[in-house]
Amino acid sequence: METRVTATQHRQTEPARATLGGDTQSRKEQVALALFILVPFAAVLAAVPVAWGGWLGWTDVAIAVFMYFLTCGGVTVGYHRYFTHKSFKPNRPVKIALAIIGSMAVQGPLVRWVADHRKHHKFSDRDGDxxxxxxxxxxxxALWKGMWHAHIGWLFDEEQTPQHKYAPDLMKDRDLIWVSKTFWLWVLLSLALPAVIGGLVTWSWQGAATAFFWGSLVRVGLLHHVTWSINSICHTIGERPFLSRDKSANVWWLAIPSMGESWHNLHHADPTCARHGVLPGQLDASARIIWLLEKAGWVSDVRWPVKERIEARLAA
Structure with a gap:
């Protein structure tokens, strides 16, 4: 006997949509995206005259630095090395914390970010990337045009990466669907937290305002462009000591602000490795965080570099 599946039953068998948008970016999303790029970038441009005018104190510096590296780690350790490449296995509280802190970097909902990055690796520097x-x-x-596209332009592509195709594992996880759907809540928390801390520490509205400027706007703007530089700069210039099928490269001067992500050549040669800076002198703060989490017993099955595997990937 033939079994008929109704449209309602079919929808129930599909995983729930895991982001605020679908596989096509709406005009409203593009406008919101432009605002979240332009406003923090304008703050970065205004940073020098604002600081020169005396609107920068040590409280602002401390809050901005703390928020920068907290949310940068959310992207590098969470969004990238765990959720995209499964370089380790965290317990449930750490998994949820990494998803939330990564969302606070204001770089898009978790599932969409992961889908984009997995597609990038599948087609790296080829049609489809x-x-x-x-x-x-x-x-x-052509390269200048391409660098602009890799840095910012691609974010406004109307056609989005299919999440069901590139992140089906995340879309089966209710915790991650919840974090992804509530992305705007974490954005608001990320923007409000510096102002609240600054206001409480200085007990003044001015302290709240300057902390918001430096710890929210400038911090988000800087982190945006450091992250996007991995797409543009680290696929254009730099050293390539490892064999990979693309033009990924190491850019040493981005290593500290990117928390080790700019050792990009090894990452593309061995994507699931938990440490990207594997050669002597290559600082990798994200790998150190994973190491600390492992020592605390909060993550396991860390895919640390294997000497033979690394040597096999070295270019002649």
């Missing part, structure tokens, strides 16, 4: 700087060719004009 969402953000390759080599998209338009290898001439100087």
């Amino acid at each position: 969402p953000h390759s700087p080599w998209k338009y060719g290898e001439s100087i004009p």
